[in-house]
Amino acid sequence: xxxxxxxxxxxxxxxxxxxxxxxxxxxxxxxxxxxxxxxxxxxxxxxxxxxxxxxxxxxxxxxxxxxxxxxxxxxxxxxxxxxxxxxxxx
Numbered sequence: 001x002x003x004x005x006x007x008x009x010x011x012x013x014x015x016x017x018x019x020x021x022x023x024x025x026x027x028x029x030x031x032x033x034x035x036x037x038x039x040x041x042x043x044x045x046x047x048x049x050x051x052x053x054x055x056x057x058x059x060x061x062x063x064x065x066x067x068x069x070x071x072x073x074x075x076x077x078x079x080x081x082x083x084x085x086x087x088x089x090x
Contacts, residue, residue, distance in 0.1 A: 036060035038088035040081060044069035061088055
């Protein structure tokens with residue numbers, strides 16, 4: 001058994017791999033894949049249209065968290081994500 005410090009990290013760019021560029025079905029696939037399961041979407045390009053679409057299409061709990069691309073993820077962002085994950089049972 002490996003310790004947490006020995007486990008590999010996964011850095012995943014979501015623009016492209018999970019939400020294909022130019023694909024109108026990209027966001028739909030995310031919600032269809034997530035089903036009613038809670039999810040957190042962290043992106044620098046979340047807007048009102050995204051929020052409206054997810055609200056209408058996703059029956060479960062979710063967080064759409066916009067990160068300022070000039071700052072990247074901050075301690076405040078990580079705090080929000082941690083609290084949300086715990087509230088989702090994670």
